[in-house]
Amino acid sequence: AQSVSQHNHHVILSEAASLELGCNYSYGGTVNLFWYVQYPGQHLQLLLKYFSGDPLVKGIKGFEAEFIKSKFSFNLRKPSVQWSDTAEYFCAVTSRFGNEKLTFGTGTRLTIIP
Amino acid sequence: KAGVTQTPRYLIKTRGQQVTLSCSPISGHRSVSWYQQTPGQGLQFLFEYFSETQRNKGNFPGRFSGRQFSNSRSEMNVSTLELGDSALYLCASSLGTSGEQYFGPGTRLTVT
Numbered sequence: 001a002q003s004v005s006q007h008n009h010h011v012i013l014s015e016a017a018s019l020e021l022g023c024n025y026s027y028g029g030t031v032n033l034f035w036y037v038q039y040p041g042q043h044l045q046l047l048l049k050y051f052s053g054d055p056l057v058k059g060i061k062g063f064e065a066e067f068i069k070s071k072f073s074f075n076l077r078k079p080s081v082q083w084s085d086t087a088e089y090f091c092a093v094t095s096r097f098g099n100e101k102l103t104f105g106t107g108t109r110l111t112i113i114p
Numbered sequence: 115k116a117g118v119t120q121t122p123r124y125l126i127k128t129r130g131q132q133v134t135l136s137c138s139p140i141s142g143h144r145s146v147s148w149y150q151q152t153p154g155q156g157l158q159f160l161f162e163y164f165s166e167t168q169r170n171k172g173n174f175p176g177r178f179s180g181r182q183f184s185n186s187r188s189e190m191n192v193s194t195l196e197l198g199d200s201a202l203y204l205c206a207s208s209l210g211t212s213g214e215q216y217f218g219p220g221t222r223l224t225v226t
Binding site for chain 1 (some may be wrong): 117118147149154155156157159162169170172188204206210212213214215216217218219220
């Protein structure tokens with residue numbers, strides 16, 4: 001069965017600080033990987049995705065993530081955060097082949113202090 | 115295109131009652147998934163429907179059930195409500211099986 005671990009439950013940063021949120025998954029096959037974000041009072045929305053190709057993927061609002069297959073990781077990064085990045089971030093994984101469910105991590109709450 | 119819509123947005127029920135939540139996917143999307151979101155638990159997968167067939171099921175008791183209609187709209191039902199069922203129930207639709215899902219605003223269920 002698939003599983004996703006997000007070790008940082010709550011991260012607090014000052015504006016302009018660099019961000020890295022960890023995500024590790026457990027799955028024996030080929031995967032599709034995602035980061036979703038939930039801003040306060042808003043829908044959960046897709047931040048970025050990795051299907052294949054360049055392991056460094058770029059998403060909206062300056063976010064990027066790197067897929068490291070050997071480490072089963074898909075960490076989210078942003079060089080300089082803004083107050084508007086305050087949100088909850090969820091990593092998710094599914095198998096690339098077959099009709100398996102999308103499995104989410106428990107989420108990381110990010111608070112940016114102005 | 116209109117996004118995923120869920121009704122009702124808020125619901126208060128009493129223990130022992132049952133509830134039905136509704137989800138209308140994005141036009142053209144044939145897959146609908148349901149999740150339960152609670153603080154500290156993240157998103158727990160309930161079930162997924164594709165073309166009126168349940169394709170995947172999470173680890174929830176049989177009190178939780180769902181269905182999908184020919185127009186792809188989906189409903190989930192929870193019978194004999196318990197206090198622990200209080201949560202935000204999210205519906206997501208997708209075009210295929212890649213995992214890229216589009217979420218609705220959720221239905222906030224409070225069980226008293």
